[in-house]
Amino acid sequence: MEKKIAVIRGDGIGVEIVNQALRVLDKIAEKYGHTFRYVDVTAGGCAIDAFGEPLPEKELQKCLDSDSVLLGAVGGPKWDTLEGSQRPERALLGVRQALGLFANIRPSCLFKALENACPLKQEIIEGGLDLVIVRELIGGAYFGKREILQTEGGKTAYDTMIYSEMEVERIGRVAFETARKRRGKLTSVDKANVLESSRLWREVMHRLKDEYPDVEYSDMLVDNTAMQLVRNPGQFDVIVTENMFGDILSDEASMITGSIGMIPSSSLGEGSRGMYEPIHGSAPDIAGQNKANPIATILSAAMMLLYSFDAPQECRDIENAVEKALADGYRTGDIMSEGKKLVSCSEMGDIILANL
Template sequence: MKYSIALLKGDGIGPEIVDSAVEVLKKVGAKYGHEFEFTPYLIGGCAIDATGEPLPEETVKGCLASDSVLLGAVGGPKWDNLPGGKRPEKALLGIRSALGLFTNLRPAKLYPALKNASPLRADIVAGGFELMIVRELTGGIYFGERGRREGKYGPEAFDTEAYSRMEIERIGRVAFETAMKRNRKLVSIDKANVLETSRLWREIMHEMSKEYSEVEYSDMLVDNAAMQLVRNPGQFDVIVTSNMFGDILSDEASQITGSIGMLASASLGSTKRGMYEPIHGSAPDIAGQNKANPIATVLSAAMMLRYSFDLKEEADCIEKAVDAVLEKGFRTADLLGTSGGNALSCTEMTEKILENI
C-alpha cells in the first residue's frame, strides 16, 4: 500500500523528532511492503518567519490532500510577543478546525521499565496503569467568543465556554466506542456543580450511557479527577472530557508516567485522516542539540498506522520495539532521573528503536 503523509515539523525540537519518526516509518514500510510518501509544510513560528502567517493556506491544502498528518511542535520565546491571532499556537487551533478534528486521543501508559521514573509512590504505581483520555478538541472555551470590554471593576477580558448537543454527542460516542474496545469502563469529567455547559454535558452523557449498557459509566468533577489521577490512576480506563479540562488533565496524566516525552496523541475527525503529534512542546532550550526524546513522536506514528491506515500489526511492531528498547535500559536524558547511566541522543535512541523493528 502507498500512503501520503504531510509533515508539519514546526519549531524547536519538532524537526528532530519528526525526522526520527520518519525513519521508523520507512523501516516499517520496508519490512511490511508499504510505501510512505512524505511532504513537508510550514506551521507555527517557522511559517511566521517565512510567510508572516502561522498557518499558511498551502499547509492547509497540503494536509487536506494527504492521507494523514504528522506534527512535531510549534512555538518558542522568539514569537511570544506577537498578538494572539498571530502566535504560533494559533496554527494548532486552525489546522484542527480545517481538518475537522474534533477528537483527541491521549493514551497514558506507565511502562514497567519506567516505574521508578514516576513521581508517584511505589505502592501507587505497583500495578501499573494504562488509560485513554478522550478530549473534545474543537469546541468549548478555546473556540468561544472572546474579547475585552469595560466591566464592573474597569477593563476586563472574557472567554466564553459553549457546547452544543451535537458536539457533546459526537465526542461521547467516540468515548463509549473506545471503552467498548478496551475494558468497558468510562468516566466523564465535568464541573456540573458550577457550569451550565457541564450540566448539559452530563445530561447528554447520561442519555448516551443507556445505549451502552455494557459500559460501566460514572461522572466525576474535574477537581476530584485531578486528585484521583495522582491518588489511584489505575482506577481509570477511558476518560472523556471537554477541551480545556482535557488539555489540563492529559498533561497531568503524562507526567505521572515519568516523562512527558513518552506520550503520543491522535487527533481524529469523521474521516480516516488524522493528525498525530507528541503532547510535549517545542523545548526551545534543547532545540538543535540532539537531546530530545523521540519516543512520543515515534509512538504517534504508530497511532497513525493503527487509526488512519488500519495497520495494526505494523503499529504493534513499533510499540514492541519501544518496549524492548526501554526494557534493555536505554534512556534519553529526560528518563535518566532515576535510572542513572549515560543518556542517548535523539538519533541514538532512534537507532535503537530501528534495531528492534
C-alpha cells in the same frame, strides 16, 4: 499501501523528533512493502517568520490533500508577545478545525521499565497505570467567542465556553466505543456543579449511557479527577471530557508516566484522516542539541498506522521496538536514571530502528 503524509516539523525540537519518526516509518514501509510519501508543511513559528502568519492557506491545503498529518511541535518564547490570533499555536487550532478533528485520543501508559521514573509512590502504582483520555478538541473555550475590552476600570477580557448537544454526543460516542475496546469503564469529567455547559454535557452523556449497557459509566467533577489521578490512577480506564479540562488533565496524566516526552496523541474526525503529535511542547532550551526524546513522536506515528491506516501489526511492531529499547536500559535525558545508558535523540532512533 500507498499513503501521503503531511509533515509539520514546526519549531524547536520538532525537526529532530519528527526526523526520527520518519526514519521509523520508512523502516516499516521497507518491512511491509508500503509506500509513504511525505509533504513538508510550514506551520507555527517558522511560518510566522517565513510568511507572516502561523498557517498560510497554501500550507493548510497540503494537510487537506494528504491521508494524514504528523506534527512535531510549535511555539516558543520568540513569538510569545504576538497577539493571540497570530501566535504559533493558532496553526494547530486551524488544522484541527479545517480537518474536523474533534476527538483527541491521549493514552497514558506506564512502561514497566520506567516505573522508577514515576513521581508517585510505588504502592500507588502497584496496580498499574494504563488509561486513555478522550478530549473534545474543537469546541469549548478554545473556540468560543473571546475579546478584550477597554472599559472605564481598565481592560476586561472574556472567553466563552460553548457546547451543543451534537458536539457532546459525537465525542461521547467515541469515548464509549473506546471503552468497549479496552476494559469497559468510562468516566465522564465535567464541572456540572457550576457550569451550564457541563450540565448539558452530563445530560447528553446520561442519555448515551443507556445505549452502552456493557460499559461501566460514572461522572466525576474535574477538580476531583485531578486529585484522583495522583491518588489512585489505576481506577481509570477511559476518561472523556471537554477541551480545556482535557488539555490540563492529559498533561497531568502524562507526567505520572515519568515524562511528558513519552506520550503520543491522535486527533481524529469522522473519516480516517487524523493528525498525530506528541503532547509535549517545542522545548526551545534543548532545540538543536540532539537531546530531545523522540519516543512520543515515534509512538504517534504508530498510532497513525493503527487509526488512520488500519495497520495494527505495524503499530505493534513499533510499540514493541520502543518497549525493548527501554527494557534494555537506553534513556534520553528526560527519563535518565542511575545505572541506565544515556543516549541522544538520534541514537534512540538508531536503537528503535535496530529493534524493528
